[in-house]
Amino acid sequence: MKRQYLEAGKIVGPQGLKGEVKIDPWCDGPNFLVGLKRLFLDGKVEMKVKSARVHKNIAVVLFEGINSIEQAEKLRGNIVYLNRDDVHLPKGVNFVRDIIGLEAIDETSGVKYGKVTDVLRTGANDVYQITNRGKNYLIPKIPEVVSEIDVDGGTVKINTHIFGGLFEDED
Secondary structure (H helix, E strand, O other): OOOOEEEEEEEEEEEOOOOEEEEEEOOOOHHHHOOOOEEEEOOOEEEEEEEEEEEOOEEEEEEOOOOOHHHHHOOOOOEEEEEHHHOOOOOOOOOHHHHOOOEEEEOOOOOEEEEEEEEEEOOOOEEEEEEEOOEEEEEEOOOOOEEEEEOOOOEEEEOHHHHOOOOHHHO
8 A cells, every 4th residue: 555655854953043954865865855845744744845955965944934943953853754646756657665565576477576675776776675585686677677567556577587597496
């Protein structure tokens, strides 16, 4: 089941004296985060964004109603969430949270190889960690290997033939 609110980052402290907070982004980066018009504390309390900008590798956000360093300091340590309805992803792009838990199956035979337990960011492409019976396998998310991602169906189809027997010990 898709979660409505997804973790987007953590408030690491105030920025300046006027109530801005620094948010360490846990999403695609600070540029993505500063494009949102609202965030949620604990996935419940709506915080409207008055202004937002990128500074180095963090997002600096001023929330409506937060006007001092003292008020900003009280927000330190809070996890901020985004509402998935506020984000329009391009076709074929998914939230990492939606990928984790999908069943990895062979695109030809339908053999199940385990569940996606992590998505690693390598720069060139993402890598899916597939776990089966306590053993981890790393699968690059490239078109030659990952042929289909069906979040609603709960599966990710992979071409295992390209690996030359990676999963053979699972038979």
